Amino acid sequence: NAGVTQTPKFQVLKTGQSMTLQCAQDMNHNSMYWYRQDPGMGLRLIYYSASEGTTDKGEVPNGYNVSRLNKREFSLRLESAAPSQTSVYFCASRDRGSNQPQHFGDGTRLSIL
Amino acid sequence: LAKTTQPISMDSYEGQEVNITCSHNNIATNDYITWYQQFPSQGPRFIIQGYKTKVTNEVASLFIPADRKSSTLSLPRVSLSDTAVYYCLVGDTGFQKLVFGTGTRLLVSP
Numbered sequence: 295n296a297g298v299t300q301t302p303k304f305q306v307l308k309t310g311q312s313m314t315l316q317c318a319q320d321m322n323h324n325s326m327y328w329y330r331q332d333p334g335m336g337l338r339l340i341y342y343s344a345s346e347g348t349t350d351k352g353e354v355p356n357g358y359n360v361s362r363l364n365k366r367e368f369s370l371r372l373e374s375a376a377p378s379q380t381s382v383y384f385c386a387s388r389d390r391g392s393n394q395p396q397h398f399g400d401g402t403r404l405s406i407l
Numbered sequence: 408l409a410k411t412t413q414p415i416s417m418d419s420y421e422g423q424e425v426n427i428t429c430s431h432n433n434i435a436t437n438d439y440i441t442w443y444q445q446f447p448s449q450g451p452r453f454i455i456q457g458y459k460t461k462v463t464n465e466v467a468s469l470f471i472p473a474d475r476k477s478s479t480l481s482l483p484r485v486s487l488s489d490t491a492v493y494y495c496l497v498g499d500t501g502f503q504k505l506v507f508g509t510g511t512r513l514l515v516s517p
Contacts, residue, residue, distance in 0.1 A: 298450075329507075336494060336507035337451070353506075384450045393439050393458075396505065398450025 296320050298399035300385050306405045307375045315370040315402050317385030325388040326368035327352075327396065328360060330381040337384060343368055375406045411495045416512040425482045427511050429495030432476050438497045440471060440478045445492045445510070454493075455480070482513075490515045 301316045319326065324345045329337040329352075339352030343362040357379060359371045368387075372379060382403050386396040412430040419425045431440070439458050443451035455462055457469040457478070468481040482489055492510040 334509070336509045338507070339505070386450070393456060395441060395443075395453035395456060396451075398452070400448070400450050 298385055298387055298397055300383075300399035300402050302402060303400070304403045306407065307372075308407055309376060311375050311406075313372045313375060313404070315372075315383055315385075315404070316367070317369065317399060318367045319385075319387040319397070320366065321387060321389065321397065322365070323387035323397070324365070324390045326362065327386040327388070328358075328368070328370045329384045329386065330354065330379075331384060331401075332381050340370065340383075377406050380404060380406045410506065411497060411508050413493075413495050413508060413511045415509065416514070418514050418516065419485055420516050421486055422484050425485050425489070425513060425515075427480045427482075427493055427495075427513070428477060429480070430477045431495070431497045434475050434497050438475075440469065440475075441496045441498065441505075442467070442469065442480045443494045443496065443507075445494065451494060451507075485513075485515045487515050487517065489513065 298319045307313055327342040328340040331337045338354050340358050341352055341360040343349045346365045349360050361369045382401045384398050384401045386398045388394050388396045441456040442454045444454050445451040455464055455467045455469045457471050459471050462469045470479045492512050494507050494510040496505050498505045
């Protein structure tokens with residue numbers, strides 16, 4: 295029952311460093327998502343992938359890139375990390391269908407100094 | 408995307424029923440209403456989803472009036488472990504873009 299797995303769980307970066315957050319799901323879901331959650335706030339959508347081979351911007355895409363490597367994996371890259379990107383990052387996946395809920399991983403806690 | 412409004416926080420005691428209401432005045436015809444629960448240091452977890460009237464599962468009930476401009480999540484006989492943040496979301500049939508608000512922080516005390 296792995297569900298959605300995110301790696302790493304914690305990471306500290308220096309300003310300007312690059313980093314790729316990994317996400318994999320074993321539920322054969324079509325859609326995958328990346329969110330960020332700042333302290334005391336709700337989740338904000340960064341990018342999503344409706345299906346393998348497609349990606350689209352969400353609410354806060356600036357400073358990030360994504361890759362839908364295959365149906366299972368969806369990675370999030372910070373090319374030049376900034377302190378404003380300190381946050382908890384959540385990956386989610388969702389099955390095809392009009393009312394299927396999203397399934398979330400447990401997050402990556404990222405601190406940028 | 409329909410915006411939702413929820414109370415910022417609620418307090419309750421073990422064994423009580425808790426009702427959290429969400430307003431979504433601009434809900435579209437094809438939108439479903441979904442509730443998620445989030446514990447500290449964890450990702451959100453799906454609780455319940457509905458389109459109209461009443462939906463019940465093993466953990467909660469969801470009441471949706473005929474105009475669908477609001478919905479109420481009902482948690483029967485809460486326990487300490489129900490302390491969490493609860494999010495109400497509305498989304499289209501594709502559900503490709505969900506907007507999470509700040510949620511309702513429920514604190515259950517002994």
